[in-house]
Amino acid sequence: MKSILPRLLASVLVFCTLTASAAPQILRKGNGPEVETLDPHKAEGVSAANVLRDLYEGLITERPDATLTAGAAESWTLSDDRLTYTFTLRRDAKWSNGDPVTAEDFVAGLRRSADPATGSNYSQILAPIANAEAVIEGKLPPDQLAVTAVDPHTLTIRLKGPTAYFLGLLVHSSTYPIHRASLAKFGTAFAQPGNLVTNGAYRLVQRVVQSHILLERNPYYWDNAHTSIDQVQYLNTEDLNSEFKRFRAGELDWTYEVPASQGAWIRANLPEMYKVHTYLGVYYYGFNVTRPPFKDNPKLRRALTLAIDRKIICEKVQGLGEQPADSWVPPGTIGHRTAKAQWSGWNREQSLAEARRLYKEAGYSEENPARVEILYNTHENHKKVATAIAAMWKQWLGVDAVLVNEEWKVYLQTRRLKARTEVFRAGWIGDYNDANSFLEILHSKHGLNDQGYSNPRYDELIEKAAVEGDPAVREQLQHDAEALLMEDLPVIPIYFYVTKRLVSPRVTGWEGNIMDHHHTRYMRLQ
Structure with missing residues (x-):
């Protein structure tokens, strides 16, 4: 028995270690008020934007410190007169159903965002694009927006004047692409669970109103090999004290905010978890x-x-x-x-x-x-x-x-x-x-x-x-x-x-930044 027991304990330890490593990594985020919509061209609130950054990827995306980097476009050039951007899309960029992401998908998304029939309160953000204001006001049809798919992997955007902030603007959800087949099939219901097809690191699994939104890794995402967290739960909360209690009970990995009434206690007792x-x-x-x-x-x-x-x-x-x-x-x-x-x-x-x-x-x-x-x-x-x-x-x-x-x-x-x-x-x-x-x-x-x-x-x-x-x-x-x-x-x-907010020490890869943008694909759970 003395010779068998150590080997038996070692086998159990190896089994437990393998089982733990195989368990899905689930990040649980407090996300504030109920998300009004997951339609990227109609969303307005911070809560919706947080989810959409995991579901979609624009031509440009962000690093953990919120500086700009290549997204669905692997590269781009700007003309000498600073009026025309030419974007080259990644050839391995795919939608969450496996379809290739094309330049025409971005053209369709930008036109839909500017189209007054869409009813976007954010359409004015596209004003730097040539003809955008006339399209937004209904004076020109959406197909006159100065965005062109040169070929499946090349997109040009012509501006009405030099725009210093234009690349930063392309991180916003109003510039995201649209899966045209889903929009044609489901109409305004395209953003519902079971219908929504997205091009980001995650895809929509479940949405329970006044409760939570569940995402899982998109296996077709071009950089899925470097994504660690398997699922993300966005939990709606408007009661900050309840959210705080859930965090302390281990039911959340980070909070949307902290109650002001608990600020002094948090600073004294949870200094390493408190991020300002x-x-x-x-x-x-x-x-x-x-x-x-x-x-x-x-x-x-x-x-x-x-x-x-x-x-x-x-x-x-x-x-x-x-x-x-x-x-x-x-x-x-x-x-x-x-x-x-x-x-x-x-x-x-x-x-x-x-x-x-x-x-x-x-x-x-x-x-x-x-x-x-x-x-x-x-x-x-x-x-x-x-x-x-x-x-x-x-x-x-x-x-x-x-x-x-x-x-x-x-x-x-x-x-x-x-x-x-x-x-x-x-x-x-x-x-x-x-x-x-x-x-x-x-x-x-x-x-x-x-x-x-x-x-x-x-x-x-x-x-x-x-x-x-x-x-x-x-x-x-x-x-x-x-x-x-x-x-x-x-x-x-x-x-x-x-x-x-409070962030659990088991979350790694989280980095504070002036935009408060946090893409789950950069994080890991210890």
Whole structure:
């Protein structure tokens, strides 16, 4: 028995080791609000973008640090006049059903994204492409968009002017290809489980509304040999405390966020798992400037803006490293010279004195207080911020504010309609590292301009900047546009984001970056 037992134990150990190594690697991600759609040309929210980055691959993709690299296109060239890009697609790029990915698939995706019949609120992002704006406005048919499949593996895109940020734009889901046969067969249902065919490192297995989305490795992905994680579970969560409890119980490998109320405890007890990074985003409140009380009433907008104590919100209400915002475009944006608000640097007494003066000149007083409704989507942190701002407006100006919260999808619909909203919570995360990503969403024709802001001079400035080839001239145009925006104030910048989440030590290959883009294919589980 003494001679047999060691060999028996060794055999058991080898068996267990082999079994463990054969077990599928499953990454469980907290992913915030319910994903509104997996249609890449209609998706808008961060939660949807997180999933789509695993399902699809654009012509350009990102490294773990969010710098740009070759995606479905293995190489590209730019013409001498900087107006025509020619992309050469990978010959081993395939869809999740084994079909080859072709240049025509990218042409079809870009045309669909620009087609007004698609109903994309992101179509304006394609404005640098020649004829795009005319297509978006319905003045030209989609086949006039200046994108051409030269052959199955060669694609050209012609721009209306030199566009410094164009390659970064191609990471966005609005530029993803479309599996044409699936779209033709299923129509708008092409993005449902069982129908969706994608070209990224993962494919869709299951989607349970208000619960989770399950992806598995795409065996046809061109770089599948270097992908380790077999499955990804994206778990919907709007209750940050519940998400935090699930992480501590080992049911999640990383969280979407952390509850502000637990920040001090997390920093003290889970320092190695707590990840905080600069994030290219701004948290703000939007004014509906298409109807009273904010239509043609800049004095009231400025009064409410000045009455907010951003330092208290960042340090006391949030307390997780956020920075007070005194501009629209966040710091860290490449090539941008910030145009700070006139009140930047004022002390609290100066801000409140000016706020009260403007409030009175706008026609309001203690006897005739302004009454406003603050709309926010269901979320612990959003509620805390809204409560604090309502209290500041009441204390310093006498404003009667009513808080209204709605679930994510309903909240988005309410914002779009503009029939009821007055003030609404919002956040904007740059789609690419350029000021244009922030400035363009307030263009009068942009589908995400839920404020209804319209200033011809502002439109002119950002339209010129988008196609300006001289970096210094472009910087000045964008600076002037931001300065005008901070004067008109259709939005109230409140703070600049940082990403803050918990990541399990068993996750390797995770790297913090300013875009907060994390492709599962780069990660492994220990």
